[in-house]
Amino acid sequence: MTERDDLTAQAAAYALDALSDVERAEFERRRATDPELAAETAEFAETAAILGLAVQPEQPPASLRASVLAAVDADLVRRPPTPEPSGGRVTSIRDWMRRPVTGLVAVAAALGLIVGGTATAVTLLNRPAPVISALDEVLDAPDAEHIDTAMPDGGTVSWVWSPSLARSAVIVDDMPTLTDDETYQLWYIDDAGAMPAGLLAGGDETVLVDGRMPAGASLGITVEPAGGSSAPTSEPILVLSST
Amino acid sequence: MSSVIAFPLHRAGRTDPRGRPDVMLGHVSAADDDADSGHDARGETLEVLLARVAHRDRDAFAELYDRMASRVFGLVKRLLRDGAQSEEVTQEVFLEIWQQASSFRTARGAAVSWMLTIAHRRAVDRVRSAQSSRDRDERIGVRDLDAPYDHVAETVEVRLEHERVKRAMSRLTELQREALILAYYGGYTHSEMAEILRIPLGTVKTRLRDAMIRLRDDLGVTS
Numbered sequence: 001m002t003e004r005d006d007l008t009a010q011a012a013a014y015a016l017d018a019l020s021d022v023e024r025a026e027f028e029r030r031r032a033t034d035p036e037l038a039a040e041t042a043e044f045a046e047t048a049a050i051l052g053l054a055v056q057p058e059q060p061p062a063s064l065r066a067s068v069l070a071a072v073d074a075d076l077v078r079r080p081p082t083p084e085p086s087g088g089r090v091t092s093i094r095d096w097m098r099r100p101v102t103g104l105v106a107v108a109a110a111l112g113l114i115v116g117g118t119a120t121a122v123t124l125l126n127r128p129a130p131v132i133s134a135l136d137e138v139l140d141a142p143d144a145e146h147i148d149t150a151m152p153d154g155g156t157v158s159w160v161w162s163p164s165l166a167r168s169a170v171i172v173d174d175m176p177t178l179t180d181d182e183t184y185q186l187w188y189i190d191d192a193g194a195m196p197a198g199l200l201a202g203g204d205e206t207v208l209v210d211g212r213m214p215a216g217a218s219l220g221i222t223v224e225p226a227g228g229s230s231a232p233t234s235e236p237i238l239v240l241s242s243t
Numbered sequence: 244m245s246s247v248i249a250f251p252l253h254r255a256g257r258t259d260p261r262g263r264p265d266v267m268l269g270h271v272s273a274a275d276d277d278a279d280s281g282h283d284a285r286g287e288t289l290e291v292l293l294a295r296v297a298h299r300d301r302d303a304f305a306e307l308y309d310r311m312a313s314r315v316f317g318l319v320k321r322l323l324r325d326g327a328q329s330e331e332v333t334q335e336v337f338l339e340i341w342q343q344a345s346s347f348r349t350a351r352g353a354a355v356s357w358m359l360t361i362a363h364r365r366a367v368d369r370v371r372s373a374q375s376s377r378d379r380d381e382r383i384g385v386r387d388l389d390a391p392y393d394h395v396a397e398t399v400e401v402r403l404e405h406e407r408v409k410r411a412m413s414r415l416t417e418l419q420r421e422a423l424i425l426a427y428y429g430g431y432t433h434s435e436m437a438e439i440l441r442i443p444l445g446t447v448k449t450r451l452r453d454a455m456i457r458l459r460d461d462l463g464v465t466s
Contacts, residue, residue, distance in 0.1 A: 006448070008452055008456070009448040009449060009451065009452035010448075012451050012452045012454075012455035012456070013426070013433050013448065013451055013452075015455065016423070016426040016427050016451065016455070017363055017364055017367040017426075017427075017430065018426040018427075018431065018432055018433045018436070018451065019432060019433070020434065023432075042351060042352060043459055043464050043465065044455050045352065045356065045360055046352055046353070046356050046459075046464045047455055047458050047459040047462060047464050048360070048363070048427060048455075049352075049353075049359045049363075050404070050407075050408055050458075050462055050464070051408060051423075051427045051428075051458075052314075052318045052359035052360075052362065052363055052427075053314070053355070053359065053404045053408070054404050054405045054407075054408035054409070055314075055317050055318045055428075056317055056405070057313035057314050057316070057317040058313055058316050058317040058320055059312065059313045059316070060312055060313070060316040060329075060330055060333055061330070064312070064316075064330050064333060064334060065308060065309075065312065067334060068308060068334050068337045068338065069301075069304075069305060069308070071334070071338055072301060072304055072338075072341055075341070076299065076301060081298065081299035081300075226346075227346055
C-alpha cells in the first residue's frame, strides 16, 4: 500500500470507529494537518452515518425521555441561559430559511453566524447531572488538594484534585474570554506527554477535568483553535504541578 | 505553590470518549431528502434545531429528542443488544448533543449524521468495555441487514434508506461486506477483526477501505 492508500484505509477505519483509542488519537492528529485527509474522512463519516440510518429505529421507553430532560433541566437551573441578544437572529434565520432560495451553502453561512456567535458561550460547565455530581465528588473529596493562582492578564485559576478519585476540577474567575475561533484547552501532563482533558470557555466557570488524572500529573492550559486539539499547538499559558 | 514546568508536546493522548465529537462530516444526499431527518411539519430542520440547542433552548432540545430518539436508540441497541445498557448510552448521547451542539458545523455535514456519529462512537466505547464484551460474538453477522424487518411499523423514509443501503451492500464482495458489518455493527477494531477472521491486519484494512470507497461512491456521498 502506498502511504496515501494507507491513510485512506485509516480514514475508512476511523469513520467506522474501527481504530483503537491510540490509533484514533494518532489519526486525528494527522488529519488536523492534512486537509485532503480531512475531506476524505468527512465523506467516509457521512457514509458510515448512512449505515446508521439503515438500522431499524426503536422507540426507547418514555422514562428515558423524562430522565434526559430532567438532566437538562438540572443543568439549566444550575446555569441558566444568558439572555439571548441574538434571539431575534435565530427567528429571522428560520424565516429566511423558509424562503425558496436556500441551498446548502447559504444555509451553512447563515447557521455559521448563529453557531459561531455562541461558541464561547457554551462551556464545559453546561454539563448534565451525572457529570455535575462527579464534579461535586471531586470538590468534596476528603483527600482533595488545591492550588490557587492569579493569571498575569487577570483572573484566577484554582485547581482541585483528589488522588483517591484520580479526578480533578478547575475553577476560574474572570478569565479573559477568547475570540470565537479560539478556546482554552486543559491538559494532563506527565512524563509521557500531554493528554487532552477538556475545554474551557473563560469567564467564571467550574469544570470537571475530563478523563483520569495520572498520579503526580500536572495540569496545563493552552489556547487552541475552537473545538480544541488532540495535541497542544501552542505554549501553555499556565502549568500547575500537583507534586 | 504553582510552578511552571516544561511542556512535552505531541503524544498520542487517549481520546476521551466523553469529549467533543471530533468528526467532520461531508454532505449526504440521503439525509437531505429524508423527511424524517430533514424537515418536520413546521419546516424546521434538525440543523436549525441544533442551532437553537446551542443557545440552550430546552424546547428545541425536547423536539430534537422526539425526532431522533428512536434513531439513536435503535443504532445503540444494534451494537449493545442489552436494553438497559442501550438506554444508558442513549442518555449519554443526548446529553453530549446538549453540551456539544455549538460545535456542530453545518458546512461539514448533515445534523443527522453528526448525531449518529456521536451515537455510534459512544456505543462502540461501551461495547469495548469489559462488562459487555462477552456477548459480542452473538452480535455479529449478516442478520444486521437480513434480519426480519418490521416494515409496517416504520416510515417510508426509513424503509427506503434501509433498502438503499441493502442494495449498496449487495454490490460489495462478500468479504468486504463481512468486514464492514463486523466493524460498524459489531464494533470491532480492525486488529480484533484480523484475529477473528484469521487474516493479516493489512488485508482487513484494505477490505474496509475498498468497501467504504465503493459504498461512498454508490451512495453518492460528496463533500
